[in-house]
Amino acid sequence: MKTELVLHDQQFTLHRYPKRASETLQAWDAGDEYVINHFIETPLPLGSKVLILNDNFGALSCWFSHEHHVYLQTDSLVSQKGAQQNLLLNQCNEITLLHSTDAMPNDIDAVIMQLPKSNRFLTWQLHQLKTHLNPETPVVAVNKANAIHTSTLKLFEKHLGETRTSLAWKKHRLVFSQVGDQATPIVDEKTTWDVPEHNMQLNNLANVYSGESLDLGARFILEHLPQGSKHKNIIDLGCGNGVLSVKLGRNNPLSTITSVDESFMAVESARMNVTANVDNPERYTFLANNCLEDFKKDSYDLVVCNPPFHQQNTVTDHIAWQMFCDAHNVLETAGELLVVGNGHLxxxxxxxxxxxxxxxxxxxxxxxxVILSAKKAS
Known part of the structure; x- marks a missing residue:
């Protein structure tokens, strides 16, 4: 697995976050290289203000920080930490870090975007670009060629303006657009829908998984969550929109609950939904975190988890394994981890x-x- 990006007489050592001894995946891809090649051929003026959206582990931020003022906005705390790690490792210039829930800066000279997996999130980001940036601000986006569809280009045209694509290179393609001055549709920052069988109304910011209906795993485990406040300190790990946090709070009115996710939008959605659906939300803590990194050992008696099986666009089970290991670490003796997952996993x-x-x-x-219960031995 390569860790050295060498391109146009520059070299960066890049690692994914968290850094793993047995890592098999690179911290950058050919899409990053394609973007860099494009700006070598058509360079920006020195000292330009560049907004980078969704930089997975900071490869683009490292590169462009050398000559420009970089703003990196991401919904992923893991991506943000990866970028910070790689910027520090390569002694790069400082950049400005923004959460997905922060407003975009207004005085940007160019935008570079790694296209997100979710069209809802892409639509929201395009709307934000149109709302905050000056007309004619250039936007260059990148993704695998087979993931850039006619519908993708229509979204750019609908929310920004005239759009075209590049030729494919190493199975990736660039999208070129710019902020137009035409009127565009208003985009709501959240979607709202009901879960009548549990008497809930849920609000979901744009990048929250399964943002228009309950995913089937969550629907299944909702019927099997503990109740009666026998667990005092509970963690909802990978909380998403907080639906399990809401149900745990209703079932266990005397318990304290910590809702954790690596997505800033997920954490904020969980906060909104707990506030709207639980009588005493002050006993909750909401935290964007890399699993349970830096949590106190042996200090919780229940962790509930509906693990993801992908990181950005990569299918992987290492996140679930990290969640399980971290849960084991923070559980006290006889503490319980309650997990739902596809049976074949x-x-x-x-x-x-x-x-x-x-x-x-x-x-x-x-x-x-299948829903599994694992209890920690003494």
Missing amino acids: GYLAKLTRLFGKGRVSVVASNKKF
Whole structure:
């Protein structure tokens, strides 16, 4: 696995975050290289203010910080930490870090965007570009060629203006657009929908997973969450829009609950939904974090988890494994990890290896999902 990006007489050492000894994935891809090549051929004026959206681990931020004032906006705390790690490692100039929930700066000279997986999030970002930037500000976006569809280009045209694409290079393509002065549709910052069987109304910011209906795993585990406040300190790990946090709070009115996600929009959505759906939200803590990094050891008695199986556009199970390991670390003796996942993912074997033989049991299962309980030994 390469860690050295060498291009146009510059060299950067780049790692994904968190850095793993057995890492098999690069911290950049050919799309990053294509963007850099484009700006070598058509350079920006020295000292330009460049807004970079969705830089996965900071490769573009490192490169452009050498000659420009860089603003990096991302919804991912992991991506943000990766960028910070790589900027420091390569002794790059300082950049300005922005959360996805922050307003975009107004005086930007150029925008570079790695296209997000979610069209809802892309639509929101394009709307924000149109709202905050001056007309004729150039926008250059990149993604794998097979992920740039006619519908993608129509979104750019609808919300920005005239749009064209490059030729494909190493299976990637660039999208060229600019902020226009024509009227464009208003985009709501959130979607709102009901979960009538649980008497909830949920608000979801643009990049929250399953933002228009309950995902099936969450729907299944909602019926099997503990109640009665026997657990005093609970973590909803990978909280998403906070639907499990809401149900945990209703079921356990005396418990304190910490809602954790690496997505800034997810954490803010969870905060909104708990506030709207739970009587005493002051007992909650909402935190953007890399799993349970830096949480106090042996200090919680229940962790509930509906793990993701991808990081940005990469399918991987290392995030679930990190969640399980971190949960084991923060649980007190006899503390419980409650997990829902697709049956084919093999979580039973993974949790047994971590918690020990006889410490993991099946709470419930259906044709697609299994709910597992793992209890920490003394």
